Amino acid sequence: MDQPAEPRRRRLLIAAIAGGLALLVAVGVGIYGLVRGPGDRIADPASSGTVTVAPSSPVRTPAAPARLPMTGDAEEFARAAATALFTWDTLSGSAPADYAQVLSDAADDSEADALASDVRAYLPTAEAWAQLTTYQTRQWLTIDTATVPEAWEAAEAQAAPGQLPRGATAYTITGARHRTGVWGTEPVEATRPVSFTVFIACAPPAPEFSASLCRLLRLSGLDNPLR
Template sequence: MDQPAEPRRHRRLLIAAIAGGLALLVAVGVGIYGLVRGPGDTRPDPARSGTVATSPAAPSSTPAGPARLPATGDAEAFARAVAEALFTWDTLSGAAPADYAQVLADVADTSEAGALASDVRAYLPTAEAWAQLTTYQTRQWLTIDTAAVPEAWTTAEAQAAPGQLPQGAAAYTITGTRHRSGIWGTEPVEASRPVSFTVFLVCAPPAPEFRVGLCRLLRLSELDNPLR
């Protein structure tokens, strides 16, 4: 015997409502994943398990372009400034990835400038990914937990032959949290994930006319593959 039309219609409406809800959840998940990982970013990224939450260290909401790194002879302070410059960008600032890369190129040691440019590009979104992130009004920043000379570098210094390492060379492994925020639809969303990497630099002794020396950037390790 055929079932009454009313229960069948009720079941169809229920199934449609469930399907619509699942589609909405998938859409929201895709948007948050794009903010966490970044469209077009094919590098391995543990952010798939990143949390979506309000960050206590969120910078000013006013779009800001790339800022010049401070001139300093303090190796740790320089490494921290490099780390923040490497991870701080805003798609609404009017600047492009190349502009954010330039502030790091400006403090590069000439002996490694070409290789360093490749290192920096690996950390920044591609032009295609940047265009997509702009549609989400995405911005990114870094909170640093630790900046320390890794044991592997101390061992390398002890075992290096005379002249094998540049005078004043140093390495600092940075650990911290990368934050991203943006707009998905009409809702603000934020995501974060832990990161680690090593900054290689060289700090020259002060010239006679200056009281302090200046540090220059040599290389960057692969993201999440630092010296330990």
């Protein structure tokens, strides 16, 4: 049965604004972390970073994926989603699908399938995860800025009434992706800058809720944010 025209137009608009949502599979399988020796360049298709010998290897307690906060604060939610997207630990006992589920649980129903595809593009494949586990690889994100891009403001101004989901907005995140692991017996670490856009909607999900709740819509491609 054909989908209603209006929801279909909304999904197409969000997809068009996001742009570059399909990252190459190589992001998941092309080294993806600390699998070269200290001092070598990381073979990361999106950008390169350097791996250095860490001064120490503190004992860590791997944490399981954490749920996103239930909040109506758009920037808080965007920052939390961005952090969750980049936070994983191969020693946690969780798999990439578990980390992806945290974000999928916060998806807006209208974009759930598309968002799941966006999230998978940021995470290692199962095969890459198995390799990264041998290096005890851990990853996290530090955020420098989270701002509503001018391109989104222009899109809002040009959108027809009802064309965008209620409460929709976008935050472009800039920061640094960090990874640590062990190469042989040496602790190593790597850092590279990243940027991307998180598309969200913060609106009451039902009449009985008085507070606004934020949901995830889409993600831009890595290093392909709205400006």
